[in-house]
Amino acid sequence: MSRPSMWETLRGIVRRDLLLAMRRRSDAAMSVFFLVIVASLFPLGVGPEPAVLRMIAPGVLWVAALLACLLSLGRVFTADYLDGVLEQMLLISQPLAVLVVGKVFAHWLISGLPVVLLSPLLGLQFGLGGESLGVLVLSLLLGTPTLSMIGAIGAALVLGVRGSGLLIALLVLPLYVPVLIFGAGAVTSSLAGIGGEANLSLLGACLALSLFFAPWATAAALRIALE
Amino acid sequence: MQWGSLEEFLAMGGYGLYVWTSFGTTALCMGWEVLALWRRRAAAVAEHRDVS
Amino acid sequence: MSFMGVNWLKYSSPQAFYPLAGSLIPWCAAAAILLIGVGLYIGFFIAPTDFQQGEAYRIIFVHVPAAWMSMFLYVVMAAWAGLGLGLNARLSFMMAQAIAPTGAMFTFLALLTGAMWGKPTWGAWWVWDARLTSELILLFQYAGVMLLRTSIDDLRRADRASAVLALVGVVNVPIIYFSVRWWNTLHQGASVSMTAAPKMAATMLTAMLLMTVGFWMYSLAVTLARMRCVMVERESLLSWGKQASMQEVAEAR
Amino acid sequence: MDDGFSGRWIFEAPGAVEKPLTDSETHKDSTLRQFFFFGLGGIFQTMLQTVALSCSRGERRLFSDISVTVKPGTLLAVLGENGSGKTSLLRMLCSLLSPERGAILWQGQDIRQLKELYCAQLTYIGHLNGIKDDLTPVENLTVSACLAGDESSGALVQDALEAVGLRRSVHLLPTRVLSQGQKRRVALARLWLSTHPLWLLDEPFTSLDEAATNYLTQRLQSHLRHGGMAVVATHQEVALPTNAVQRLRLTG
Numbered sequence: 001m002s003r004p005s006m007w008e009t010l011r012g013i014v015r016r017d018l019l020l021a022m023r024r025r026s027d028a029a030m031s032v033f034f035l036v037i038v039a040s041l042f043p044l045g046v047g048p049e050p051a052v053l054r055m056i057a058p059g060v061l062w063v064a065a066l067l068a069c070l071l072s073l074g075r076v077f078t079a080d081y082l083d084g085v086l087e088q089m090l091l092i093s094q095p096l097a098v099l100v101v102g103k104v105f106a107h108w109l110i111s112g113l114p115v116v117l118l119s120p121l122l123g124l125q126f127g128l129g130g131e132s133l134g135v136l137v138l139s140l141l142l143g144t145p146t147l148s149m150i151g152a153i154g155a156a157l158v159l160g161v162r163g164s165g166l167l168i169a170l171l172v173l174p175l176y177v178p179v180l181i182f183g184a185g186a187v188t189s190s191l192a193g194i195g196g197e198a199n200l201s202l203l204g205a206c207l208a209l210s211l212f213f214a215p216w217a218t219a220a221a222l223r224i225a226l227e
Numbered sequence: 228m229q230w231g232s233l234e235e236f237l238a239m240g241g242y243g244l245y246v247w248t249s250f251g252t253t254a255l256c257m258g259w260e261v262l263a264l265w266r267r268r269a270a271a272v273a274e275h276r277d278v279s
Numbered sequence: 280m281s282f283m284g285v286n287w288l289k290y291s292s293p294q295a296f297y298p299l300a301g302s303l304i305p306w307c308a309a310a311a312i313l314l315i316g317v318g319l320y321i322g323f324f325i326a327p328t329d330f331q332q333g334e335a336y337r338i339i340f341v342h343v344p345a346a347w348m349s350m351f352l353y354v355v356m357a358a359w360a361g362l363g364l365g366l367n368a369r370l371s372f373m374m375a376q377a378i379a380p381t382g383a384m385f386t387f388l389a390l391l392t393g394a395m396w397g398k399p400t401w402g403a404w405w406v407w408d409a410r411l412t413s414e415l416i417l418l419f420q421y422a423g424v425m426l427l428r429t430s431i432d433d434l435r436r437a438d439r440a441s442a443v444l445a446l447v448g449v450v451n452v453p454i455i456y457f458s459v460r461w462w463n464t465l466h467q468g469a470s471v472s473m474t475a476a477p478k479m480a481a482t483m484l485t486a487m488l489l490m491t492v493g494f495w496m497y498s499l500a501v502t503l504a505r506m507r508c509v510m511v512e513r514e515s516l517l518s519w520g521k522q523a524s525m526q527e528v529a530e531a532r
Numbered sequence: 533m534d535d536g537f538s539g540r541w542i543f544e545a546p547g548a549v550e551k552p553l554t555d556s557e558t559h560k561d562s563t564l565r566q567f568f569f570f571g572l573g574g575i576f577q578t579m580l581q582t583v584a585l586s587c588s589r590g591e592r593r594l595f596s597d598i599s600v601t602v603k604p605g606t607l608l609a610v611l612g613e614n615g616s617g618k619t620s621l622l623r624m625l626c627s628l629l630s631p632e633r634g635a636i637l638w639q640g641q642d643i644r645q646l647k648e649l650y651c652a653q654l655t656y657i658g659h660l661n662g663i664k665d666d667l668t669p670v671e672n673l674t675v676s677a678c679l680a681g682d683e684s685s686g687a688l689v690q691d692a693l694e695a696v697g698l699r700r701s702v703h704l705l706p707t708r709v710l711s712q713g714q715k716r717r718v719a720l721a722r723l724w725l726s727t728h729p730l731w732l733l734d735e736p737f738t739s740l741d742e743a744a745t746n747y748l749t750q751r752l753q754s755h756l757r758h759g760g761m762a763v764v765a766t767h768q769e770v771a772l773p774t775n776a777v778q779r780l781r782l783t784g
Contacts, residue, residue, distance in 0.1 A: 004681040012678040023666040023706075084660025091626060092679050093652030153447055157440050161430050170426060171444060174419040175451050178458040185462055202461070206454075217447055220364070224439040227629050229328065236323075240334035242399050249338045249392040253345065256384055257497065264504050271511040367630075 009094045013102030014109070021110045027075065032114045035068040039122045050127045057126035058136070058187030064122075065115050065140060066147060066176055070169055072111040073151040076103055077222070081159050090226060096219035101211075104145075104152045104218075112144035128191075135190040135200070142203040143183040149210040150175045156221035179206055291370060297510055300503040307500035314493030322486035329483075335399040336483075342392035344491040345385045346410070348498060349417060350452070352382035356424075357449040360442030372438035373513070375445065376428065377505040381498050383421035389414050409460040416455050420448040434513070579604055579761055580625070580730060585634035587620050594620055595782055598634070602761045604729070605776055607752065610765040612782035618765035619659060621782070622734045625763055626656040652681065655726040659734045661719040665708035669693055669718045672707060673725065682725045692724035693717075696747055712739045720744075723751055731755060731762040 004012070021028050042060045043053055080086040089099055119140050123133045154172035158164035182203045186196035230236040239246045322340040329336040356378040363371030393411055394404045405411070424441045431437035579602060586596040594617030602608045610618045623629040625636060627643050627650060636643045643650045663672045670689055677684035693703055696717040707715060716739050723731065731752075737745055749771065752762060756776060 004678070009679065012675065016675045019671065020664060020666055079664075083664065084658050084662035085664060087628065087658050087660065088656070088662040088676060089679065090628060091651045091654065091656055093648050093681055095648055153443070157427060157444060158430075161427075163430060167426060167430055170419070171423045174416045174423065174455075175447065177416055178451075178454045181458045181462045202458075209450075209454075213447075213450065217443060221440065221443050224436055224443065227436060230324070239337070240328065242333060242335035245335055245395045245399055246337055249341055249395040252391055253341045253388050256388055260381065260384060260501060264501060264508065268504065268508045268511070271508050275511050275514065 004093070006094055006098050009092055009098055010102045010105075013089075013099060014106045017103060017106030018109065021106075028072075028110045028114070031068040031072040031111045032118060034071055035064050035115055035118065036122065038064040038067060039125065043125070054127045054191065057123065057128050058184040058191065061119060061122055061126065061136065062139075062143075062180055062184040062187070065119070065144065066180055068115055069112060069144060069147040069151060070172060070176075072107070073148075073155045073168055073172065074165060075111075076107045076148075076152055076155045077159055078155075078164075081225070086159075086222070087226060090222065096222065097215035100152060100215040100218040100222070104148050104215075107152070108145050108148040112148055115144060116140045128187075132187055132190040135196040136187050138200060139183045139186040139196065139203060142200060142207055143179050146179050146203070146207045146210045147176060149207075149214040150179075152218045153214055153221055156218045156225055159222075159225040179203065182206065291368065293370060293510055296370060297507060300507050304500050304503050307496045307503070311493050311496035311500060314489050314496060318486050318489030318493055321482055321489065326482040326486050327480055332400055335396065338392050338396040340486050340490050342389060342396055343487055344494045345392060346389035346414060347491055348494045349382055349386040349389050349414065351495075352378055352385065352498060353417060353421070353445075353452070354449060356382060357445040360445040364439060364442050364446075369438070372442060373506055373509050374502075375442060376438070377502045377509055378498075379421060379425050379428075380505070381501050383418065383425065385494070385498075386414060386418040386421055390418065407459070407463065409456055409463055412459040413452055413456040417452055420444075420451070424448070579639060580763075581637045581640075582625070583635045583637065585621070585624065585636065586632050587617055587624060587629070588632055589617075589620060596633070598780070600778065600780055602730075602763060602778075604759040604761055605756050607756055607762045607764060607777050609777055609779045610763060610782065611767070611779055613767060616782040618767070618782060619734055622656075622658075622732050622763065622765050626654055626732050627651065653728055654730040654732055655680065655722060655728045656732045657719055657722065657734065657736060659738070661715050663707055663715060663718050666706060668704050669698060669707055669710075669721070670703050672718055673721055676722055677725045680722070680726065680728070682727055684725065688725060692721045695724045695751070696721045697744055713741060713744065716740055717744055720748060723748075723755070729760050731760065731764075733762065733764045735766055736764060737766060737768075 039061060042056065046052060046056065077086060080089065090096065092099055116137060119136055120133050123136050128136060151168075151172050154168045154175070157171060158168045161167060182199045186199035186203065189199060190196040237243055237247070318340065322337060326337070328334060356375045359371045359375040359378065362368065363375060390411070393414070397406055397411075398404050424445050427444055428437045428441040431440055581599075581601045583599055584596075585598040587594045598621070600608060610621055612618050620629060624631050627636075627647070630644070638646055638650050638653065662676070663669075664675075667675070670686075670693070673689045673692060674684045677689070690700070690703065694700070698714060698717050698721070702710060702714065707718060710718070716736075720736060720740075736748060740748065752764075755762060
């Protein structure tokens with residue numbers, strides 16, 4: 001018997017979650033549909049003036065992406081918690097943070113990456129063009145992993161708690177504020193012609209910070225939830 | 228002493244509504260908290276006695 | 280662990296802490312009443328009228344102490360929560376639980392009095408100023424910690440889960456403050472600094488500090504009193520456990 | 533034992549323990565006697581040991597002061613009614629639940645310090661099966677073996693599934709369509725791949741038919757014969773395999 005390396009464990013977890021997502025494609029598609037529908041509702045509510053739409057585009061697209069991420073958070077641990085797989089996973093021969101990073105990465109691949117890939121299309125709906133479209137994609141690329149990382153803490157905290165769907169939103173949304181500000185700010189400043197570099201680098205800093213802290217917090221929350 | 232009369236004091240130079248709402252709400256909240264704690268403690272102690 | 284000849288470790292047991300808290304409460308309450316009384320007197324009768332803001336500035340005698348206390352109490356709550364997680368001490372968790380409602384109340388008061396001050400001074404009830412915004416998020420975080428605690432039935436898990444959330448929140452608040460300030464400077468013009476008048480009279484400062492220490496003493500008294508309530512409630516749960524099934528205990532709570 | 537509602541434990545040292553096994557002499561003595569004779573010095577030659585372990589769930593005391601030792605080649609049967617704390621004890625032994633008082637030692641070291649090094653030594657099968665309904669038995673087994681660090685080639689996995697009596701025809705169906713007993717067999721098939729010395733099994737015999745019970749009993753027997761250890765929680769007396777069995781009865 002040999003202990004599998006950290007890398008092998010990580011790959012095993014990601015591959016397993018992707019396999020499971022392939023078996024339930026509708027679940028993964030749901031958050032993307034949600035994003036498209038929410039983003040499409042805003043022009044209907046605000047009116048079709050291109051100038052107004054372009055002005056609200058960064059905020060609306062970012063809030064929609066944030067809500068789509070929030071909607072899919074319940075899936076990170078709940079199913080595994082209910083059928084006892086999470087219990088088994090807590091007993092892997094690696095630090096628990098490795099498990100968390102694997103699961104969060106898989107969650108991002110399933111629900112974050114589609115949002116990033118779809119965002120240029122939605123940006124076009126709102127009349128964004130050229131450089132700001134690129135900044136939108138880049139900001140989401142940096143921001144959505146952070147959202148998944150922070151969200152995992154909340155998802156682990158509310159495992160098996162009644163009314164967890166609403167509770168997780170209340171716990172996680174305040175933690176999302178900086179990401180939202182920097183993400184939407186990057187697009188806004190590129191629209192204003194200042195260039196989004198400063199905000200993008202702050203987004204990167206947020207990602208680094210969450211990569212550093214969130215796995216440990218999530219691991220602690222998982223241990224507490226499974227006691 | 229800078230207040231000529233009680234009316235002047237209550238008027239707060241035209242800002243009476245804002246000033247007294249702030250101080251009043253604060254006093255109300257604190258008083259309510261103390262009262263609620265008083266009741267909570269009475270209930271808890273009574274319950275404790277009932278059971279044990 | 281001895282400081283000034285007192286064995287502080289002794290008070291980490293509930294049996295010793297309960298009477299200690301009981302004997303501290305009257306002193307804290309008396310100090311609070313005295314300090315707040317003197318603070319109010321100086322604030323209303325000695326401090327001069329501000330030449331820019333008129334009498335409306337007197338709101339800061341309650342606004343600033345409330346805002347300070349709200350943040351201070353959150354940090355203290357998180358510190359107790361962290362201590363509880365680190366040492367696995369039930370008393371620390373109870374302390375964190377006892378602080379949360381008072382902290383949330385001060386946060387709410389800071390927001391409300393902030394609006395009351397903002398309307399005559401800025402002409403708007405609410406401005407997306409960095410301090411006000413982080414205060415709002417702080418209120419959400421207090422609410423999150425308290426809600427998480429009440430929605431978990433198992434006491435031990437409730438303690439520990441809300442402790443983790445409180446600790447995560449401590450990292451979040453400065454980041455939010457910083458990010459909102461950054462965001463405000465980007466949206467030129469909207470930023471109105473809430474810094475008090477540049478040259479503050481000594482009497483104003485005295486009144487504000489007295490009020491702050493008074494609020495602090497008030498928080499101490501209320502927290503200790505709530506702590507005693509929590510201890511009695513948890514004790515009675517323990518004695519119920521002998522007779523009632525777990526189900527009944529969970530429902531009764 | 534200090535108060536009225538704490539769980540009591542009764543140590544039953546079966547006569548069969550006196551009979552030495554062929555390849556191992558270690559369990560000649562009753563564990564309790566060994567503990568008295570060798571005291572703390574005995575810890576280092578034994579493998580898994582609990583010291584004055586106590587547990588309460590919520591506000592209810594389940595058991596207190598449990599001190600047992602599980603040595604290579606022996607099995608500890610944890611008996612007791614529903615709610616007597618068997619599952620809690622097992623979850624403590626696999627470090628999912630931290631003990632309220634007392635400690636669990638693995639080769640003389642506290643498992644709270646060993647953390648994932650200890651996890652690498654054990655195979656735990658809880659009362660939940662821990663298998664995904666959407667995956668096939670083969671995929672389930674491959675995934676869990678991969679995470680546990682066991683070899684998981686296709687042939688080994690198929691052999692394991694056949695060893696618990698799952699025919700090839702069900703190997704590639706989604707586990708969702710299998711019966712309760714078959715799902716339990718998929719979960720237990722991990723034992724045929726496991727190379728870990730310590731097995732912690734929570735009610736492994738539930739919803740198993742006679743044939744599967746026999747397979748499992750034989751597998752346990754061969755595990756012990758190779759110097760493995762097992763802790764098995766069960767609420768009924770089961771014909772446990774070897775003569776190296778200790779019984780721990782929890783009376784909640």
